[in-house]
Amino acid sequence: MRASDKAYATLREDIIEWRLAPGTVLAEVEQSERLGVSRTPVREALSRLSAEGLTTAAGGRGVVVTDISLDDIDEMFELRETLEGKAAALAAERGERTVFEQLHAALLRAPELISESDPARHEYYALVGRLDEAIDSAISNSYLAQAMRSLRVHLVRVRRLAADDSQRLNAAALEHAAIAEAIASGNAKLAEAATTLHLHRSLSHVKATHSPH
Template identity: 45%
Template sequence: MSLVRASDVAYEQLRQEIIDWVLKPGTLLGEIETAERVGVSRTPIREALTRLAAEGLVSASGRTAIVAPLSRKRVVELFELREALETQAARLAARRRDAARFAALLEEFRRGPEPGQPVDPRRPYFLANELDAAIDEAADSRYLQTALEDIRGQVARVRFHAHSNTGRLERATSEHMQIVQAILDGDETFAAQATAVHLRNSLSNVLDSLPL
């Protein structure tokens, strides 16, 4: 395994463990112990931790690194930034959209579970990721996309732990459909407003459900 590939493997594994709460906020990430667990040398681990720190998923000081803590203040600040970035992305997506892609996505959101079958809690979040990707592509703004990608790991970590509320999943799906419809209609103002409403409702749910 080359040094670069080892670093990538370590980064992807640690990032997913942080997002999935396998590594909880405040967990110490010692270089030696982490390297032994992941199965690479210390140098790739050091590089992976540097990348994770740049994403805000790890707090590092010298040779000491921990999984970044979550507090109400941090989560509120994250959502404030999301609202600024994502409402603008929605406006641009409504302006530059590929109508066929958003029409197909709307149909995906409309397809609920079969009668009598339980709701799959993973599906709404898979579709949320699909919506993020569609908006990024439609907005066609390099700098805006880079800014959004910088916080997506933190968003995914919060989203994973807060998704157990079935009622919220159903409301979030409805909110996502409003966003998609607004983009499909080319309505920049409503696309931004619907995105802001969705994010504020999501923040309220997060603050009620996360062990902060």
């Protein structure tokens, strides 16, 4: 693994997991010492992070970790609804039925994954990730897929901000199952509607459980 990849992965993880608080200044020398690599790969990592929007270049004084405000969350979900709604509709038109039927079945069994004593809910989020990937691949549109991927980075940060109570996760799993079912049935309108519903519930939950800064 290249040193710049390692630096990028570490910093990205630290930001997403909120170990690096918004506003934190990431100086090149400081980070290069912390990560045990030289300034060059750190520079590249910081440049990639800034391109993604996780950090912002603060003219002359290094880069700082980007903040997420309540308004940002509203904006993100507004874009997310647009992109994922369209994606679900396209997936219903173009996707392979069997793939989404299997995901639907797996999502109905999701409560088993959530009730287990896995605090990070790794298996559950991996399953939801598989649904995302299946949609990405079904839509046959790399530009749309790319736009959703860029947005997801920020959404993971928001997810970490919200409470992962099992009640909400069980409900969310059912909503995801509904999306998968609608796509499997080939009904574009229904898939879009199921996505809209899920996103509105998610946003409400985030805003209800957390009162950011």
